[in-house]
Amino acid sequence: MLLYYDYGTVQDCNSYFIFLGGADFSIPSSILKRQHALFNNAQTCLGISGFSLSNSQVGILGNMICTLDSSYIQNSDPLIIEKLKNCGDLTASQVTGIQTLLFSGNTPYGKSSTWNLQTLEQLDPLPLYLNQDFWARFTSTVKKTFLQSFIPALRTKKTPVTKLQNLFTACNSNLRSRRAAGCTTDEITEAIITDPSFPHFYDSTQFDLCLNVTTLTSNLAAITQKVVDLGMERVILNKLNQAYPSGLGDSVLQLLGSTSRVADVSEIYTWNITSIDTLSSLMNPTNGAWTSEQVDAIIMVYLSVAGQTLGSAELNAIGSNICSLSVSVLNNITADNLKNANHVNLLSCSMDQKIVLYNIANISFSDMQINSTEYYMLIAPFLGGAPVADIQELSTQNINMDISTFLSLNSAVVMV
Incomplete structure (x- = not known):
């Protein structure tokens, strides 16, 4: 207040x-x-x-x-x-300020030459944001000990994948890429995978050389839950493509997590997406963002299976990624399916997409128009595609439009 x-x-x-x-x-x-x-x-x-x-x-x-x-x-x-x-x-500017103050030595944490495990523990949660200049002040042993408790705590808090990726990069920035003919770090076994700090202290080259396909397929869920580095995720997909040359199926795709995001469009078209559970798993926003081209490919693969449509369950799974679909695909959404689906943010949709979705939604909620307030609450997420006449009609009703809905309106409509 x-x-x-x-x-x-x-x-x-x-x-x-x-x-x-x-x-x-x-x-x-x-x-x-x-x-x-x-x-x-x-x-x-x-x-x-x-x-x-x-x-x-x-x-x-x-x-x-x-x-x-x-x-x-x-x-x-x-x-x-x-x-x-x-x-x-924290913003990048704030992180810069924090590190400058810490490096000055004029804080209770003392000079960087004295920093140790206790320093990292006392700074929690700030180490998640600090960059390689900060992490370079600690030995590999200290970092590994700290990460064994810090990483699980971050995952429990459902820390976004992008932040985990930044942490991984900052911690591993001082690793020298080892381009040996074979694995010169520890062979990746089930015991290694269960270490909470895994895969920190592997670079993508050693990760590739030290992980065999059998170990990967037998421990796929455990590995993809921990790996956030883009290079390592590419290694995982390459090895899975070796193991499943006819294309990745539902049981594998549901375990990919953020690793799925490094797949290119041509690769996605080889996938076998036959269940709504797989679609929901792939579209889970906690695993990172997709490009429009990737989303379009995933939906096309899913719809290529006989009997699959953009029903309410599919729309809920797709969420705000609906703005990645072409107008021709959106036109196949029925009024009933849109009516029974959850509302999503359509700000990233093009005007053509917004118009299509508004027209479908207007039919979906037409029976609610006798109650102007209830109708407005239902149609509000789609008003960005509404024509002038419909907005003018709403303006005659006893409705208070919120600022976010107003900003979503077609600028040409607002200026009339």
Whole structure:
């Protein structure tokens, strides 16, 4: 509530910002530029000038620290590092500021030459974001010990694949590629795979040389759950293509996870996607993003199986990837199937796609038009493709259009 409180009515600004410091600053709409206004008020109230924040100022600002860039972070009291641990995410600028402050040696963590396992444990969760310059300060033994508990904790929190990939790259950046004729690291066995730090400390070349096809196919789920490096994922697909020359089937595809994203379009067309479970698994957004071409290929392969259609279950599986489908494919969606499917964000759809989906949705919810409020709630996600006449009709109803729906409208319609 305090995030949107009328600051002009605040009598004790110091107390206001003390309480505001516990808020979630990811909530304010970027459209309203609320965060900038709040910090401007805080500067005036707390006497903040320049980019240096005192211990007291950092303590009062609390979670508002999560909105500041490196200019403030690297020049402020070291308490700012502790406050940044509470942020839901960190920008590249903020990471630069954190590392600059840490490398200065003027924090409770001391000089980098003294850093050890305890340092990594005390910095949690920040090591997820820090780059290779930070990780280069630790020995392989220290990193491996830390990662054995850190990686499982990150997976439990459902950390996005992209962040895990960045962590892997930062940790492994000092590895020299070993282009030996054979495996010079440990042969990858089931015991190696179960180590929580696996596959850290392998580069993609050694990963390829040390992993045989039999071990891969016998431990596919365990391996793909842990491997996030793009080079290693390419190795996995190459070996699977050797094991299944006629194309990967449902049982294999459902276990690929983020590895599926490195497949090229021609490769996808060799897959055998025959079940909705496989389609749902492949479309799972937690495993990373697909390109439009990849999504189109996956759907085409799925629809090539006799009897497969874009039913409600398929639409739910595809989610926002629906914007990757061609207009001709979208035209095959029936009104009933769209009506019974979950609504998704269509902002990335082209105008032609939005028009097709709106026309289908308008039929889907036509029986709800007698209740303008209920009809609006159902049709709102599709209004980006609505013609002028339909928007004008809605404007005569007792409806309050939210800002995100308004921004999704065709600009030509808005200007009429």
